[in-house]
Structures are given as structure tokens and as C-alpha cells.
Amino acid sequence: MTFANLIRRSGMLAGAAAIATLALAAPSFAQTFPVTDENCGVTTTYEAAPTRAVTLSNNATELMLALGLEGSMAGTSYMANLKISPAYADAYAKVPILSPLVATTEELIAAEADFVYAGYPDGFSESRHTRDQLQDLGMKTRLNVEGCNLGAFGFPQLFDEIHSVAAIFGVSDRGDKLVDALSGRLKSVADKLADKPAIPVFIYNGGDSAPNAALGNTMLSQAVAAAGGNNIFGDVANRFGEVSWEQVAERAPEYIVVFYSGTASGQVVADPDKELGQARIDTLKSIPAIANVPAIVNNRFFLINSVQGQPGPSTVDAVEDMAKAFHPEAFGQ
């Protein structure tokens, strides 16, 4: 929204108030630049906020939209056939979609991007484009720290990410507000779950001869914990890994969180909710080894796709939904 629009739309009085607000904000606005971003081994200096940002994954997209930065964005990518969270749908519609998969170097050039933000660790690689390569083409880059921080990634790390991105765009105040809002919601959930024992939860990421599980270092694991669940493989300090059906049966989860993305083997899936999400539920129901597990017996499945499952603001939405599923009595249901 430009300054001129502000005057016209709000009328003179509101405009005067706006000017006053901006005048008050101006000193702190001017002080935010230049910003030095040290991110996963690459140090970038921003003399001014980028104006043509492109995101390479849906969690990066949502993070930026949650910060109200759609006006600074030149494109989004890698949503495949998943859906953006409803809260951001309007803003999302205002930004061109460059590709259902990760935008290629050529697409980034064509979009005249000056900032490229990857939310997944594989956003920058030798096979697509490296950060150095994009830097040479005049695009500054950022990689969600989940890509280089190989330890546990949870809400504190997510909030740091929000602060960092907000600083780059000179909207640290919005960053603070967003973090406050998200923290508040998490706290509200935590309060309601205060005396409830955590239920054992298995986070399933596909696989039939042997299941792939989200382990302790994933955002998902922290989200489940925040929702009053206990990841049965949370004791393993890794991101994702293969486990065994016997182990799942032994740990007897009461809920199974089924995680899926919008692509399979690098290809866009037409209907991910059905072809990946529901299909995975069907797979689970067909495994004899876990047939007696409470979650299977009671048909307790929670579908979560990568829009919410990868670290982003809508992960908090997932926490709220999962909490209501795990402990309905705490939410009056």
C-alpha cells in the first residue's frame, strides 16, 4: 500500500494520524538497514528490503505472507497441488505462481527476482541452483535454518526464522507481532493441556515394507509434543528415518499422524490428499503387524501435509487441530 493511497483512502484525519505514526516509526525504520543476515554459512548484507522476493516452498510462502509481505513478492513456487492455508489465501492469490515445483534458475531470472527464499533444505543444490550461482545473478538468498541446523528444530527456531526474515524486509515489528500471536496461541493450548498426560503418537511418513517415521528433531515432533502428544520415536535424535512395524506395534500409539507432501518421486501428484494422504492411511490399515495398535483399532488418524508439517506459521494451526484431536475433552468436545 503506497503512501498516496493511504492518504486518499483514509481521509485527511486518518491520513494525518498515519503520518504521525510513520513519523514516529521512521527513526526505527531508518535504523533497521543495512541488515546483515548470517544464514547457513552465507553472509548477506541488505542495503534495503528486497522488493521482488520468490519463495521456493510453501512454508516459506506462508511465512512471508504471514508477515504481510505479498507486496514485496514476485512469485511463489513448489505448492504442487496442495492448498495454501485459508488465512493466507487472499494474499497468495495476489502473487504469481511460477511453478508447481521448485522454480528453476530461468524462471527466477524471468521473474526478475532479487531475493530467493527456500523453506526446505533441498531448495538450493547443485542440480537446481546453488546460492552462489543465484548470488552471481543478482539474487540474494536465504535458506530456512532447518536446512543447516541439524539438531532439533522446534518453535524457538521457527520464531528465530520469523525474526530473521522480518529483519531482512525491515518489518521487525510485524515479526514481533507474529511471534507474539503464535506464542500466545501455543500457550493457550498448553494451558488447556496442563494436566493432561501426553498420549503416544506415531508420525508416519510413508513406506510399507518398513515405515518412515518423523523422529525427534523434526518440527512435527515438537508440534505433536505441543499438542499433548508424545512422538513414540522422539527419542531418536534425527530428522526422518526408517523404523520397523514391530517397533511401532511395541510402542502402541494411540494416534497416528500421517504426513505427506504434494509430490512423489519429484512429480506433482494430482490429488495429494487422496493419492498420498488417504493412501497412506489405507497402507497403515493393511499392515498385520500393527493391527492391534490402539490408533488402528480406534481409527485415530490425523492427516497433515507439508504446508503445515514443515516449519511455518501454520504449524501452530496444526498444533491446535492436533490438540483438539488428541485431547477433545480439554477443548469441550
Add this chain to the structure above:
Amino acid sequence: MNESRPLPAPTDQQRLLVVLRSTPGSPASVPRAPFAGSRVAGLPYGLAMVLLAGILLILGVAGLMLGSVHVPAPVAVGVLINWLLGGEVIPATWRAVYDTIIIETRIPRVILAGVVGATLGASGMTIQAIVRNPLAGPSILGVSNGAATGAVIVMRWGLIGLGAFTLYTSAFAGALVTLVIVFWVARAGGRMTPTRLVLAGIAMSSVLSALTSLLVLTSPDPQLAARVLFWTLGGFGSAQWKLLPLPTIALVIGLGLMLVQARRLNLLMAGDESATALGLDVNRFRQAMFVLTAALIGVVVAVSGVIGFVGLIVPHIVRFLVGADHRRALPAVALMGASFTIGADLFARTVIAPIELPVGIITALVGGPFFIWLLRRDARSNGGTP
């Protein structure tokens, strides 16, 4: 000597013998008849080279026209002409981004693919001579896997010593280390025989492959497997201008050295015993050529991952077209290797656009069946015994 023809008449034989015993410059040593070209498929060498160069040119230009962003053909040609001639020879009525796309991504990509392909072709041909087996390829030396392992080690532990070039440097270092080990193992007893070289290379490949798998499986990084896939399947996605000088220089020097040694490479094809009797220090030469080709392959894999079958298939086709004499076959294999790789890359990034397949998949899909066909034709022509 022929079944029905008698010996040449005595005077004829005498004259020929005189020629055979003559020294350079004596009047006898003037050839009587022009000799036939050393070609098998019936193509004169000059024509074959012109054809190959033409194909390379066409594929190169095609590579500039196609990509994930649609650039209209006239615009692509305009950009190319302006770039080649410098300045705005053709008025630039198009978006500036098209210039950037073509000049900063597509041209380096096509050049890199060409350089890599030429290097793989020439190295493959030389390796086939070294191990005296036309069914060998660069991968048997083990250095391809060594380069991949070097890269994986860096990726696994997130080492960032040399900034942007860390990965490429470590890949090359991996290739060099493998080179030294294979050299040492193959050279047992002071002699490097073809069999020992092949076995050492294969053994080393297996070990490195297992090591890479182990590193990937024990890594906390879920993306490592995908990145490693790039190295094992190859790609030119990260081609930039500043990546080009090293492989290009390596190609020029490497191919030059091979051409200089072309006569000796010919001798190797006759077998170690013949080659020795014809004056070659087979052992030393084989070792030197091994080091040269292994180093070249190390450079290539470091910049573009492991691209298989180019070094195996292209030398075959070239020998079929222009014969086995390295003095002629090496330049031809460089041209054809470049064309093949540029073409494979083109196909890889357009066949199921916007998805970009790794180049190695295309070369394997084309090369694999061709290789099988070669094996079978080989067996048949040898009377059923391989």
C-alpha cells in the same frame, strides 16, 4: 600368397624390396599408388568431421533455444548474435531477462555439457586403448565414484572451507585420492597390466559406493540422499561462467596430450607383446595415460557429477565411422562426445518439462541398450564366444 594369384613377378618383387630397404629421401621411396583412407564405414574423414561439427553446432544452438522459460526462437537468435558480435546488432525489442537467461544460464550450460562430453569421449577412448577392451568406460577406473565420495563427505559434514568451490574441490580431491590408490594397487610388482587395472578400479568402485551409501544412511540430514543422487546421476544445472575455465583448460591440455601420444595409443591396441616389439615402453606409457585420463575424469565428475555411458558408447560409434586410428578418431570423438552430451542434456530438461531429469538417466537409457546390443554383436561376430 592369395589363393589364386601368384607371387608378384620377380622384377616387381625386387623393385618393392628395394623400396622397402630404402632410406628417406632416396629416389625409390615415392609411393606408386595413393592409399585408401583408413575408414571402415565408408565415410571420408574430412566429410565425417564436417558432419560432426555441423551436428554439434545444431545441437548447441538448440540448447540455447530451449529451457524451462519459453524464449521465442527469433529472440534467442537475436540474443546470440548480439552476444557473439558484441553490442546491439539486432535491436533488442525483448525483455532484458531473456538476455540474462540465455547468456548467464544457457550458454554456459551448453558449453559445459560440450566440454564434459568431449572430455568423457576422449578419456573413454583412451581408457579403452589402455585396457585394450572396447567395452570399457571411464567408470572402471573408479575415480568417478571417488569424486562422488569426496563430494558426499563434504555434504555429510557440512564443511565449507572454500566457499562456493568447496564441493567441486573436494570431489576432485576424492578423484585424486582414488587415482593414487588404484594406481598403487594395479601396479603390483612394478607392472600395470590391463586386467589388474580393471580389477583394481572395479574393486575401488565397490568400496567407494558402499562408503557413500554408509555416509548417506548414517546421516541426520534427510536431504543428503537427494543431493548425492545428483552426483551419481549428473547434471549441468549449476553451470555458470566461472565454472568453465578449469574443465575447458583440462580438456584442451588433455586432448592435446592424447593426440600427441596417438601413435602410441595405436600400438597399445595391438597387444602388449606387439607394442613392446614395436618399440613402446608399455608399462610406463600405460601408467602415464592412466594418470592423465583419471585426472581428466576427476575434473569432469567434480563439476557435473557422474555421467555414464558417454565414454563407453561414443568411442565405439566414432571408430565405426572413421576407423580406430587415434590420430583421426580422437578429434572425432571429442566432437561427437560434445554433441551427445549436449543433446542428452537438452532432452533431459525438455522431455517432461518442467521437471528436469538428471543427464545420467538419459545417457544410461540410450547407452545401456546400445551397450547390450554391442555385447551381443560382439559375441556373434566372434562365433558365439564372448
Add this chain to the structure above:
Amino acid sequence: MSIAPGSLQLENVSFAIGERTLVRDVSLTVAPGEMIGLIGPNGAGKSSLLRTIYRTNRPSSGRVTVNGENIWQRPASWVARHVGAVLQDMPAEFPLTVRDVIAMGRSAHKRLLEADSTHDRALIAAAIDLLQLRPLETRTFRTLSGGERQRTLVARALVQQPAVLVLDEPTNHLDIHHQLQLLRFVRSLGITVVAALHDLNLAAMFCDRIMMLHQGEMIATGTPEAVLTEENLADIFRIEATLVRNPRTNTIWVMPA
């Protein structure tokens, strides 16, 4: 100027691989232009001895000199310019044409970056014509018959312009007609020749002198008559034979009983 036939001298040459002695203290002087036949039962060491002459086997003691020069004190290329070897066969995995194979013989005479000269081409053409290979010139070696391959390898040895020509059982793949033709041809070249032959009568027909080897040792050297005695044949070849004179060639003829 013309390349002259050379002299060859083996002085107490022994060759061993590890513990096994394959050639034991063999001495031989070959005058320029002489044709020497090397005979002996299987495993006598003929091939091993020949290999010491064309510089593939290094003698464990003794020396081999060509035109007075010790071949192991000269580089391999020098020896290739003075000794031409016709081996029994050549591996043929690659599509080398007859001309490619013959052209290899010139390598020892060329420096690294030197291209083929008119002289080279004249020699190659002369060898092709001399061995009747013109119609086969562009055929690949692999597609040739045994006899055609043999002629190609002889041609290759000839373009080396050797002072001494070594042949290792050159008649193995040939029928009787071609055996005679080849040996007649070699004889007519006027070069110094050392040929390992398994056919005693052919050796007697074409060679000036014969050396009989047994278990790496020299049993007898001399004219065919002197070497091919009933006693030697019984002791070394373990055959009962009658010796006659071939009325057409006037050379000694072995008739096994």
C-alpha cells in the same frame, strides 16, 4: 642408400622367471643375411629365447647384441628399428584395418609429433603390394583368415625396416601351400632371419643353419645335416626317424618311422 641386413649375437643368454630357468646359457652368432631355424620340442624355450631378441624378455645373464649393440642398453624404440618380430597373432578387439596394423611398424621411426611422410607411405604401400594385401587394405584385421593375418604381420615387421627379422612359429595357421610360400618369401628378402619352426623339414629346406633347443639348453647348432641326426632326433624329439635327401630341394628330409 639402403638398409643392410644386420648381425645378431647371443652371448651366454639365460632367462629365468622366478625359480624356473627357461633359457640356459645359449650362445649364437648370426651373420648378416643368414636364416637361422630354431627347433625343439614343446617347452624347449624357443619362444622365450626369441623374446630375448626382440627385447621383451630381459636375460637374467648374458647379452644380446644386434649390429654390435647390446639391445638392453638401448631404448625400446632403437630395438624396434632394428629387430622386426612376426608374432603368431595379434589381439583384434578393435576395428583396425590392415593398413592401420601395417602402419604401426613405422612408429619406432617417428618422433612424437611427426606426421606420416612420403617415405612412410611409400614403405607401407610397398609392403602391402609385396605381401599381396592391396585388396584387403581396408578390411579389418579381425575379419581376415589366419594366412592373411600372418601376411599382415609380416608386412608390419617389414616396414620397421629391421636389420634382423624374428618369426615365432609363423607357419602355425597356414596350410602347406602357404607355409612354403611364406618361407620362400622370407628367404628371398635377404634380411637376417631367426625363425622358430616346428616343422623340421621346412627348417631344413629354408634355413642356412639350425639350432636345436631342449629344456632351454642348446643341444646342437649347425647345418641341417649336422643337427638333424638320428641320434638327436631320438634323444630330443624321441622319434625313430630315417634321414634321406629330398631329391628336388637337395635338403635333408626327416621321415619318422
